[in-house]
Amino acid sequence: MYPEMAMPMEGRTNWKVFAGVMAAGVTGIGALTGMLMNGVVSAAVNLPVPFTVQASSIQGSSFSLAPGQVPNQQEGAAQIQMDGTLQDMKITKTVDTPLGTFQISISAGSGSTPAQATGMTVYASSLGGDTSFPNGLAMDASTGQMQASQLQMSNATLQVPYLSTQSITLPGMSLSIQPVSSSSSSSSSGQ
Amino acid sequence: MFRTLRWARRPALRPWRLTRALGLSFAAAVSALTLLPAPVPRAGVILPGRVPFTLRASEIIAQNAVISILGESMSFSSASIQGMSITYSAGGHTFTIAVNGTSSAGATVIKTSLFSTLKDDIGSLFHVQSPSVATVLADALLQKPIPTLVLTNVNLTIDTSMTSQSIQMPGMSLTVN
Numbered sequence: 346m347y348p349e350m351a352m353p354m355e356g357r358t359n360w361k362v363f364a365g366v367m368a369a370g371v372t373g374i375g376a377l378t379g380m381l382m383n384g385v386v387s388a389a390v391n392l393p394v395p396f397t398v399q400a401s402s403i404q405g406s407s408f409s410l411a412p413g414q415v416p417n418q419q420e421g422a423a424q425i426q427m428d429g430t431l432q433d434m435k436i437t438k439t440v441d442t443p444l445g446t447f448q449i450s451i452s453a454g455s456g457s458t459p460a461q462a463t464g465m466t467v468y469a470s471s472l473g474g475d476t477s478f479p480n481g482l483a484m485d486a487s488t489g490q491m492q493a494s495q496l497q498m499s500n501a502t503l504q505v506p507y508l509s510t511q512s513i514t515l516p517g518m519s520l521s522i523q524p525v526s527s528s529s530s531s532s533s534s535g536q
Numbered sequence: 537m538f539r540t541l542r543w544a545r546r547p548a549l550r551p552w553r554l555t556r557a558l559g560l561s562f563a564a565a566v567s568a569l570t571l572l573p574a575p576v577p578r579a580g581v582i583l584p585g586r587v588p589f590t591l592r593a594s595e596i597i598a599q600n601a602v603i604s605i606l607g608e609s610m611s612f613s614s615a616s617i618q619g620m621s622i623t624y625s626a627g628g629h630t631f632t633i634a635v636n637g638t639s640s641a642g643a644t645v646i647k648t649s650l651f652s653t654l655k656d657d658i659g660s661l662f663h664v665q666s667p668s669v670a671t672v673l674a675d676a677l678l679q680k681p682i683p684t685l686v687l688t689n690v691n692l693t694i695d696t697s698m699t700s701q702s703i704q705m706p707g708m709s710l711t712v713n
Contacts, residue, residue, distance in 0.1 A: 410710075412587065412626035421629030421712045473709035481642075483699040489587030489626050 394438065395470075398503045400454075401433040403474075405496035412489050415468045415506045422468035422506055427496065432459040434515075439525060446525040453515035464511025467503065474501035587626050588695040591646070594619030594688065595665075601685035603676040608651040608696070612685070615641045620705070629712055636707030644703075647696035651676075662687040 405427040413424035436451040454460030478493040485492070598612035617639040623632045650661060655673055658664065664672050665686035675682050 412624065412629065412631055414627055414629075421627060421631075423631060423710055423712060469710065471709065471711050473707075475706050476708040477702070477704040478700070479702050481699065481701045482703050483697065484589060484622075484694070485697050486586045486588050486695050487697075489589070489624055 395504070395506045396436055396438040396508075398431075398467075398501075398505050398508075399433075399435045399437070400431040400501045401499065403429055403431050403496065403498040403501045405429040405498070406494065408478075408491075408493045408496040410491040413468060415470075418506065420470065420506060422470050423472070425465075425467040425469055425472075427465055428463045429465055429496075430459045430461050434460045448523050448525050450521045450523070451515075451518060452521075453518040455517055458516035460513065460515050462510045462513040465513075466509050467505055468507040470504045470506055472501065472503040474498040586695045587624055588648075588693050589622050589624035589698075591690065591692045591694055591698070592619070592621045592623070593617045593690040596662075596685075596687045596690055598685045598687070599683070601682045602679055603651065603654070603672065603682075603685075604679045605651055605654050605676050607679065608649050609645060609647045610651065611643070611645045612641075613643050615644065617641060631710065631712055633705075633708065633710050635705045636709070639706070640704045641700045642702035644698065644700040646692070646694060646698045648692065648694045649696065650693055661692050662690040 406429070408427040409425070411424045413422055414420065415422045431454050434452065434454045438449045440447050440449060475498065477497045478495065479497060480493065480495040482491060482493045484490075595618040596615055598615040600613040601610065602612070603610045617635075619635075620639045621632060621634040623630060625631070654661065654676060658669060658673070665688050666684065667682065672682065672685070674680075
């Protein structure tokens with residue numbers, strides 16, 4: 346038994362060092378966020394909450410669709426795996442708060458720089474849009490799986506209870522929070 | 537002992553006799569295999585352990601269609617499909633892919649064991665609009681291409697596979713119930 350272990354630690358925070366470390370950390374996070382918004386770096390994303398994804402077009406590759414269930418839930422969903430390019434991507438989520446109902450929107454990938462995702466796994470409870478499989482579609486009843494080397498969708502809307510990607514770039518990302526009901530509002534925007 | 541010695545004294549089988557014996561054995565084996573009954577497809581039975589999906593369409597106009605009862609398949613070089621939907625059930629949920637409009641498919645092969653029931657219960661799978669049912673059945677036995685095959689009220693359970701070289705699905709929607 347070491348008697349010094351029972352004694353309280355003595356000392357105090359060096360606020361100058363603390364402020365320096367904090368400033369460096371915040372600067373680093375800000376730089377990473379800025380690079381993510383400009384598509385310079387990509388991030389791995391895991392969103393286990395239901396939301397809606399809309400895109401004017403989706404160009405997918407290595408597409409597969411299989412019957413599945415949302416992880417840790419009983420809800421049935423189509424498990425979609427692919428690498429994809431999403432033009433005019435918009436992720437929306439409606440949140441009920443004591444202050445009212447708000448819609449959180451994240452937009453990215455407009456113009457000539459679409460959002461790009463690799464290793465994307467989406468559990469979709471519904472999806473819709475003008476769809477084509479220009480390089481073929483195979484449906485296998487032994488697994489219930491649909492596979493296609495290429496997917497093209499326009500005016501796509503997906504109800505997504507769960508999404509994860511190995512990496513995603515969100516060029517021109519902007520975040521907005523708007524009230525759905527007649528209550529207080531706030532709005533912020535990046536880039 | 538005596539028998540063994542007598543057998544040992546026999547002259548060895550000459551090479552040409554050996555070749556002829558092997559050839560005759562081979563021919564006999566081939567003949568026997570030919571006479572064996574061919575495997576009969578299980579009529580109207582969905583293959584177990586599968587996730588069969590049901591293809592429904594109000595109308596399919598297929599070009600260069602080949603239906604094979606023995607091969608349990610249907611293929612066509614291209615088709616336009618009106619009112620198309622694909623449904624399958626898994627894990628207690630029903631997945632439905634519906635197309636709002638006319639779907640266009642390229643070269644497609646559909647394989648299902650239900651084609652073996654074609655001659656008995658063709659009406660449960662689809663209604664043949666053109667050519668006549670008799671022509672379709674005769675061509676299906678011979679696997680003869682049908683230049684233009686028009687089917688309506690298609691309700692086809694696919695327990696093996698469907699592959700298409702290209703397919704367009706305007707207004708596609710997938711729902712889970």
